[in-house]
Amino acid sequence: MANLTEQERAKLLDSIRDVKDFPKEGIVFKDITTLLNNPEALDILMSHLESRYRGYNLDFIVGIDARGFIFGSILADRLKVGFVPARKRGKLPYRTISESYSLEYGSDEVEIHLDAFRGIDGAKVLVIDDLIATGGTAGAVVNLVKRAGGVAVESCFIVELKFLSGRERVASPIYSVLSY
Amino acid sequence: MANLTEQERAKLLDSIRDVKDFPKEGIVFKDITTLLNNPEALDILMSHLESRYRGYNLDFIVGIDARGFIFGSILADRLKVGFVPARKRGKLPYRTISESYSLEYGSDEVEIHLDAFRGIDGAKVLVIDDLIATGGTAGAVVNLVKRAGGVAVESCFIVELKFLSGRERVASPIYSVLSY
Numbered sequence: 274m275a276n277l278t279e280q281e282r283a284k285l286l287d288s289i290r291d292v293k294d295f296p297k298e299g300i301v302f303k304d305i306t307t308l309l310n311n312p313e314a315l316d317i318l319m320s321h322l323e324s325r326y327r328g329y330n331l332d333f334i335v336g337i338d339a340r341g342f343i344f345g346s347i348l349a350d351r352l353k354v355g356f357v358p359a360r361k362r363g364k365l366p367y368r369t370i371s372e373s374y375s376l377e378y379g380s381d382e383v384e385i386h387l388d389a390f391r392g393i394d395g396a397k398v399l400v401i402d403d404l405i406a407t408g409g410t411a412g413a414v415v416n417l418v419k420r421a422g423g424v425a426v427e428s429c430f431i432v433e434l435k436f437l438s439g440r441e442r443v444a445s446p447i448y449s450v451l452s453y
Numbered sequence: 454m455a456n457l458t459e460q461e462r463a464k465l466l467d468s469i470r471d472v473k474d475f476p477k478e479g480i481v482f483k484d485i486t487t488l489l490n491n492p493e494a495l496d497i498l499m500s501h502l503e504s505r506y507r508g509y510n511l512d513f514i515v516g517i518d519a520r521g522f523i524f525g526s527i528l529a530d531r532l533k534v535g536f537v538p539a540r541k542r543g544k545l546p547y548r549t550i551s552e553s554y555s556l557e558y559g560s561d562e563v564e565i566h567l568d569a570f571r572g573i574d575g576a577k578v579l580v581i582d583d584l585i586a587t588g589g590t591a592g593a594v595v596n597l598v599k600r601a602g603g604v605a606v607e608s609c610f611i612v613e614l615k616f617l618s619g620r621e622r623v624a625s626p627i628y629s630v631l632s633y
Contacts, residue, residue, distance in 0.1 A: 292546040302546045306566055309526075310513060310535035319530060333490060339519040343538070346489075346523040347530040350499060355490035356523065364519075366472040366482045386486055 275324045277450070281317045285451060288314035289432070303432050303453070305403050309343065318431065318450065319344070323351045325448070329426060332396040333357050335385065337414055338364070341402035344431060348401065357389045359400075359414045372416050374409035383410060385417045398423040405430040405449065408439025415445045455504045457630070461497045465631060468494035469612070483612050483633070485583050489523065498611065498630065499524070503531045505628070509606060512576040513537050515565065517594055518544070521582035524611060528581065537569045539580075539594045552596050554589035563590060565597045578603040585610040585629065588619025595625045 277285070288311050290304040308314045322344070331354050336345025338360045349356035362371060362382040369384040390396040398418045405411055411428050418425040425445040433439070433449030440447045457465070468491050470484040488494045502524070511534050516525025518540045529536035542551060542562040549564040570576040578598045585591055591608050598605040605625035613619070613629030620627045 290547065295546040296543075304546045306538060306545065306547070306569070309529075310537050310569060310571060312529070312533045312535050315530065315536065316533060336523075339522060339540075339544075340538075342519060342522040343516075343526040343536065346527050349489075349492070350495065350527045350530065353492045353496060355492050356495065357490050358486060358520075358523070360519075363476075365486065366475040366484045367470065367486070389486070389490060391490060 408442035588622035
């Protein structure tokens with residue numbers, strides 16, 4: 274597994290835009306759309322993830338609605354494994370299992386299809402999202418993976434906001450490419 | 454550009470699941486999650502699209518929120534071009550342009566970032582989504598591409614519901630892989 278070089282890491286950090294006061298005042302949002310529309314930066318990132326996970330013998334990658342779909346599906350395509358979307362409540366058409374998690378105010382729910390892992394018992398699964406903040410969504414998705422018969426071998430995030438300690442809510446090993 | 458063989462087309466059709474009465478009674482929903490978690494089917498589809506669009510010299514691929522992100526980002530990665538998400542209102546953090554379109558009851562709005570095409574005037578853009586039904590969303594996204602300075606050289610859909618005549622609302626050439 275190849276680590277990022279310092280030059281590659283600098284290119285990735287440069288490609289992510291800070292947007293102040295989004296989604297509300299006082300928050301600095303890490304905008305990864307400027308990484309996505311930069312093919313050189315996107316290839317650096319995805320080649321790094323491909324190299325990291327090539328040896329994991331994954332069966333499925335679960336991407337979290339909606340930006341996790343982007344990184345998760347590219348990685349699934351590169352590794353030639355199945356892609357599974359974890360979606361907000363009511364978006365998946367077939368029989369689902371769901372898990373709720375708490376937000377700053379109130380709660381939300383995330384779902385996967387009951388047969389997402391095609392009956393493969395103990396399927397090796399990587400969970401992926403663009404960002405881990407408080408860890409509520411990712412923690413719920415890791416629980417869903419277990420309930421659907423899979424093993425969450427790792428959860429991967431492009432950006433981790435360390436000061437929010439989100440990884441403590443996620444019952445799997447964690448890997449983040451960049452952290453703040 | 455290679456066409457799908459009859460065997461490949463049959464595999465793709467087999468990999469898509471019909472779900473009755475979703476999102477409401479009387480509708481048969483084309484569930485592409487069973488294509489996504491089938492690496493062989495997904496590779497057949499993406500290799501076909503890669504072969505089709507290799508010669509288009511695209512600058513960007515615009516994927517429509519949220520299933521369009523999956524196919525669009527894989528294709529952008531394979532062709533090594535930028536990926537741009539078109540999102541529902543309020544999801545993009547930076548300055549956006551937006552376009553509304555009518556639904557059966559009421560209307561909805563879709564947005565892209567104002568600088569999505571990185572200042573490349575006349576950028577060659579492919580718009581992609583999983584499905585075209587009435588064509589409202591795709592038509593609005595094609596209009597956004599033009600307003601952001603791009604040229605929508607084609608709009609691509611994995612599934613087209615022909616009886617809804619959605620392509621008439623989209624001001625670009627259309628390609629659909631499968632149609633019903």
